[in-house]
Amino acid sequence: MRSLVLIGHGSHLNSESASAVYRYAELLREKGTFDEVIEGYWKEEPSLRQVLRTVSFTDVTVIPMFISEGYFTETVIPRELGLGHQGPVPKDGIARVIGGRTVRYTLPYGVHPAMSDVILDRAREACPDLDGKDTALVIIGHGTTRNANSSRVVYENADRIRAMGIFSEVSALFLDEDPRLSTWPDVTTSPRVVMVPFFASEGWHTLETIPDDLGLTGPVSELEGRVVYYAKPTGTHPKVADVISNLAEEARGASPRGGELDGGHEAAWQAFEAKASLGLRMGEILITPHDGLFEVRHALDEGRDFLKTYVTPEGLRDVVREDERGEQRPIRTLRSLPRGWRGVFDRANLRRAVHFLYPAVVEESFACSSHALHWTPWATTARRQTGIYAKVASAKPDLVASVSKEVCGSCLRTRLWAGEKLPKTFFDGVPGALPCAEACTLLVAEVREAMSSKGKAAGHH
Ligand code: SF4
Known part of the structure; x- marks a missing residue:
C-alpha cells in the first residue's frame, strides 16, 4: 500500500495556487496507481510540517509540484519534511525512514525528460498542421538571474526537442533573463513560429505578460510578417499526471536510510470513527451517524434544513477553503468555517472529508490525548x-x-x-x-x- 504526497506552494491569500495541485491529485486518484494521494503546502494546510502525519501507509513518495528546481525544492521542502538534506536532489531522489515510514522525495515534475513530450503536445494543439520544415519552436521560460536552475530545464528541453528534428529551429527564450522573449524575430527565421510557455499554471504571465509583450491578437497572430501560434502552458496538460506517475515509479529505486519510529495514524482514525459513530463535535463541525453513513455540518447549523448537500469530500473541500466573505482560509482551524452546507459520507469518505476540513487535526489531537504529541x-x-x-x-x-x-x-x-x-x-x-x-x-x-x-x-x- 502506497501513499503519494504532492507538494504545492499554496498561498495565504488566494486559493488559485493550490488548485493545480488538487487537479493533479484528482487525476492521479482516478488512475489508481497509488492507494492514497494527499496534497501538502508551504503556505496552507496540511502544512509541510504536518503532511507526513496524515498519510495512511508506510511507503510514501513525495513529489514537489514545481516546474524547476530551486529554493523550495532544494531548501524549504526537505527542511520542513525533516529529510535531513539540503541542496540539489540527486536524480533518483532521496529516501529516508521518518516516523516509521519510508519517504521518497523526488525531483520536481518539471525536470522530468517526459516534459519534452508535453511541450510537443502543446505545440501540436496550437498548430495542428505543424510542418517541421517551415516551423520554429520557441519554448518560453520565466528565467531568473538568481537561480540558474530555472532556465536550465528550459534549455534541456530545447536541446532534446531540437535533436528530434521535428522543427526547423528550436529556441529557449525568457521573460526575466537573456536571451529575452522580445528577441524572437531575430533568433528565428521560419515563417511560422509556435510559442509554448514552460509554466506551471495559467496565470498572470501566460495570460497577460507574454501576450502583451509579444503583441498577440489571439491563439494565432500575424506578427513581423510571420504567423505566431501561442500554446497553453505545459504545466496544465493532463499528461503531467503521467509524468508524475513516472517520477514516482523511478523513485522506488532509492533506498532509505534509518531514522526514528512512531506510529498511531491508524489508531487515531479508528478512535475517531468509534467516536463519530456515536455522534461527535470537533472544532466547529458536528458529525452525526445515519444508517451506516455520516452527516457532517457546521455545529451552528444543527437542526437547520435546506443546507447544500455534498457527497464527495472534494466538493466539501472547495467550500471550506474560503470564509463567508470569500477570503482564503490558509489555516483550516481559523474560526471562520462557512455555514450552510452538509456532507454525507461513508466511512472511507468521512476520513477524507475530515482531512480536508481539518488537516492533521485527528492525528495530532489523538497524539495529544495520549500524551504523545511532541x-x-x-x-x-x-x-x-x-x-x-x-x-x-x-x-x-x-x-x-x-x-x-x-x-x-x-x-x-x-x-x-x-x-x-x-x-x-x-x-x-x-x-x-x-x-x-x-x-x-x-x-x-x-x-x-x-x-x-x-x-x-x-x-x-
Ligand atoms: S494557534 Fe492556529 S494560528 Fe496560531 S500558530 Fe497555531 S495554527 Fe497558527
Missing part, C-alpha cells in the same frame, strides 16, 4: 526559517506574543508551542480543544511582516 518551541521554528523569513529568529518575544495573540486569537487551536496546556481534546469530549504543536507559516509570515513594518516605522523617525 511540540516545537517558537525559537526552534524561528531558527529553522531561511530566505526572507530567516529574520524572524531575531523577533523580540513580546512582538511574537502580540502578533500571536492577534493571529492565534481567531484560531481554534491551543498553542502548546507557547507553553499553553491542553489536558483534553475533542477526543475527550471538548469540541474546541485542538492542539497546535508548532507555530504555523501564517504566524511566521505575520511576525516577519510586523518586524518589517516596525523597521519601516522606526526608519521614519
Whole structure:
C-alpha cells in the first residue's frame, strides 16, 4: 500500500495556487496507481510540517509540484519534511525512514525528460498542421538571474526537442533573463513560429505578460510578417499526471536510510470513527451517524434544513477553503468555517472529508490525548526559517506574543508551542480543544511582516 504526497506552494491569500495541485491529485486518484494521494503546502494546510502525519501507509513518495528546481525544492521542502538534506536532489531522489515510514522525495515534475513530450503536445494543439520544415519552436521560460536552475530545464528541453528534428529551429527564450522573449524575430527565421510557455499554471504571465509583450491578437497572430501560434502552458496538460506517475515509479529505486519510529495514524482514525459513530463535535463541525453513513455540518447549523448537500469530500473541500466573505482560509482551524452546507459520507469518505476540513487535526489531537504529541518551541521554528523569513529568529518575544495573540486569537487551536496546556481534546469530549504543536507559516509570515513594518516605522523617525 502506497501513499503519494504532492507538494504545492499554496498561498495565504488566494486559493488559485493550490488548485493545480488538487487537479493533479484528482487525476492521479482516478488512475489508481497509488492507494492514497494527499496534497501538502508551504503556505496552507496540511502544512509541510504536518503532511507526513496524515498519510495512511508506510511507503510514501513525495513529489514537489514545481516546474524547476530551486529554493523550495532544494531548501524549504526537505527542511520542513525533516529529510535531513539540503541542496540539489540527486536524480533518483532521496529516501529516508521518518516516523516509521519510508519517504521518497523526488525531483520536481518539471525536470522530468517526459516534459519534452508535453511541450510537443502543446505545440501540436496550437498548430495542428505543424510542418517541421517551415516551423520554429520557441519554448518560453520565466528565467531568473538568481537561480540558474530555472532556465536550465528550459534549455534541456530545447536541446532534446531540437535533436528530434521535428522543427526547423528550436529556441529557449525568457521573460526575466537573456536571451529575452522580445528577441524572437531575430533568433528565428521560419515563417511560422509556435510559442509554448514552460509554466506551471495559467496565470498572470501566460495570460497577460507574454501576450502583451509579444503583441498577440489571439491563439494565432500575424506578427513581423510571420504567423505566431501561442500554446497553453505545459504545466496544465493532463499528461503531467503521467509524468508524475513516472517520477514516482523511478523513485522506488532509492533506498532509505534509518531514522526514528512512531506510529498511531491508524489508531487515531479508528478512535475517531468509534467516536463519530456515536455522534461527535470537533472544532466547529458536528458529525452525526445515519444508517451506516455520516452527516457532517457546521455545529451552528444543527437542526437547520435546506443546507447544500455534498457527497464527495472534494466538493466539501472547495467550500471550506474560503470564509463567508470569500477570503482564503490558509489555516483550516481559523474560526471562520462557512455555514450552510452538509456532507454525507461513508466511512472511507468521512476520513477524507475530515482531512480536508481539518488537516492533521485527528492525528495530532489523538497524539495529544495520549500524551504523545511532541511540540516545537517558537525559537526552534524561528531558527529553522531561511530566505526572507530567516529574520524572524531575531523577533523580540513580546512582538511574537502580540502578533500571536492577534493571529492565534481567531484560531481554534491551543498553542502548546507557547507553553499553553491542553489536558483534553475533542477526543475527550471538548469540541474546541485542538492542539497546535508548532507555530504555523501564517504566524511566521505575520511576525516577519510586523518586524518589517516596525523597521519601516522606526526608519521614519
Ligand atoms: S500558530 Fe496560531 S494560528 Fe497558527 S495554527 Fe497555531 S494557534 Fe492556529
